[in-house]
Amino acid sequence: MTADGATADGATAAGATADGATAAGVDVGGTRIKAVLRRGDVVLGRHVEPTPADIASTMGPTVARVLERLVASVEGAPAPQRVGLVVPGLVDEAGGHGVWSANLGWSDLDLRGALAVHVTPEVVIGHDVRAGLLAEHLLGAARGVDDVLFVPLGTGLAVALMTGGRVVRGSTWTGELGHVRVQPDGPECGCGRRGCLEVVAGATAVGRRWREAGRSGDASDVAAGVVAEDPVASTIWHEAVGFLAGALAPVVASAGTRLVVVGGGMAEAGPTLLDPLHAALTELLPDPDGVAVVRAALGEWAGAIGASHLAPTAPPAPPTADGADPVRATLSVTVPDLP
16 A cells, blocks of 8 residues: 555555554654555545644644544545554553653653543554554565564664564563664764764764765765765765664564565665665674565655554444534544644
8 A cells, every 4th residue: 555545455464444444544753744544455545744843732632633634635535433643752552651752852741641632532552663664564565574674764763673473562662773872982862872873873863974074965965975986975874884784683683584674764765775784784694695675665654554553443433323423523623723
């Protein structure tokens, strides 16, 4: 499935709405909120808007408004009977809390409680990267592969792991590979420590080093410089790839990963990133032929699509006494006016 409505030949997963119910997925990012409405494996519509600066205090009404606009964008579409929402940072998925997010500025935010006042049915809370992996497994680059490592390289750097067809959830810090120290005397990280993987191998880090070298632009300009055989660009790029491979290799070897799916902005570089990363992993791993490295297929919509598959398998709420759709009715009366 893609964001324009292509189907996925019956891909299913635990929690997927294979019964024909309509589900929505909302991905709250540091700069944008993305949402999709789907039935089965078909995306009916999508919506994107800027993330408000005060999202921590307006989560409930903001998500309600996003859902209202999403449904309104699809002529004749029913309101979602099931809703999943994913956020970055540390997430207590079972408890429905955003434990901490540097980019969104919250600590111990009761996401489920904030949404319950404004959105019906109950919203299932998840982690954006793990949701992205689920989407890529069901409908994207990891279809048919049950042992996968998903590595989105953007502003931050977290990973998600699937073994035996199940996404590993673990404890709150699961997947936060970006905050493993790989260069003790390295740059300061937003977490307060120095030399974390995120600040030496992430897209932001690559762009920062490029500008420190007197150039202008971001990670995409560094990738272009690599293609043009610019020695400065090549040094920055390959050092970042080396740090990344060094951190990923133990995970791949320990989990028996067969496929590494790379997403995020840096993945737009294609073979300029994927080829040296695969070469570096091959050099480090005990089984040099055991892992493939590919680009993610669903792009920026993976999180929202995955969120829509987090919806519970419980039956949707029945119609009201007058036959009205309870979700649409709720959305129409509980959404306050927002700018």
